Amino acid sequence: MMLFLSNFKSTVLLWFLVLATCGNETKEVATTINNEPHIEQMEKEIIVAANRTEAYVPLLKGKKIAIVANQTSVIFNSDGHTHLVDSLLSLDVDIKHVFAPEHGFRGDYDAGEHVNNSTDIKTGLDLISLHGKNRKPSQEQLEGLDLVLFDIQDVGVRFYTYISTMQLVMEACAEKGIPILVLDRPNPNGHYVDGPTMKAAHTSFLGMTEIPLVYGMTIGEYATMINEEMWLDGDKKVDLTVIPLKNWTHDTFYSLPIRPSPNLPNDTSINLYPSLGLFEGTNINAGRGTEFQFQRYGASFLDSKVYDFTYTPKPNFGSKYPKEEGKLCYGKDLSKTERMNEVTMDYIIDAYTNSVDKSKYFLTSGFTKHAGSEKLQKQIEDGLTNTEIKATWQADLEKFKKIRAKHLLY
Secondary structure (H helix, E strand, O other): OHHHHHHHHHHHHHHHHHHHHHOOOEEEEEEEEOOEEEEEEEEEOOEOHHHOHHHHHHHHOOOEEEEEEOOOOEEEEOOEEEEHHHHHHHOOOEEEEEEEOOOOOOOOOOOOOOOOOEEOOOOOOEEEEOOOOOOOOOOOOOOOOOEEEEEOOOOOEOOOOHHHHHHHHHHHHHHHOOOEEEEOOOOOOOOOOEEEEOOHHHOEOOEOOOOEEEOOOOHHHHHHHHHHOOOOHHHOOOOEEEEOOEOOOOOOOOOOOOOOOOOOOOHHHHHHHHHHHHHHHEOOEOOOOOOOOOOEEEEOOEOOOOOOEEEOOOOEOOEOOOOOOOOOEEEEEOOOOOOOOOOOOHHHHHHHHOEOOHHHOEOHHHHHHHHOOOHHHHHHHOOOOHHHHHHOOHHHHHHHHHHHHOOOOO
């Protein structure tokens, strides 16, 4: 009788999730035509893979699983959202532990900050950090598992480390012979491909494969490309399943409902991140320590005669020790910038040109890891324009686009 009640409870909960998350796929808007009420059908709502419970929950039943997740791993519903881990536990899915990426399971650690293993207070699950002692799951941490589920919101920029975490998890699963299930989510920068391409000599956790800075793929598409192109270490392939999105294309605008990391607070910051993220390899502050992260840039050593915009970085959520902390920074406010569909070097060039002391500008090894090669720093130092620099990317971009085209799902 107890077994029957347990199965009945799970079935009811599953159907509740299916109904709550799949609901109506279209929006309606009331307008007037010739002074008469009229209902127009708008574009179908985007359905993230996590909401497609009917497509993947049956694949988890009876299996011991681990989940790679953070604060963005949610199922959306009429009340807002519920965390994927909470939802699956309510359906009696056997979750053994959670792997947490950079910024931690709750997304409250600084960029690059060491994250320790811990226990989730709400669920009691072990949280194993993949941005602490190890960045790749050990074979011991995968012992006894039947499947690993990956669900994290990406922003489509090579040095945003969630894709490196996914690649290392895929490698570990391939070595252990464990399948991986990826729940796909939209890429807010998925509408273009641009930027310098990573060179093999400079691969790191900030870029593990030879792809452009902005690669124009969802995390599910990228996982498929890694696997099918045999880019995993040792030329291995993993048993990969991707649950796709519904009602999304690469031209569909998507506003992230949850901050994907502490210093990407809104659509503007996410859209500017590919260009302003390169400042991470310099001594220029890119808004960390303010409420306008990746929507401004400045430094105390930029020419005060050139800029009329100033600000002073101070420690805050997501940035305990911002660059130029407590110093008056001269620079530019980009918070009103319209949506971009390219990477621009104009900001990097502008700041370098107007540095009073250029010896303070580059953090050479850090800039190379972000740029993907030593070439970009030299081009900036040699005075090349944005147009001239971008022209040197084109051959690599065309080569990548041919590979990318084989693995697009949308």
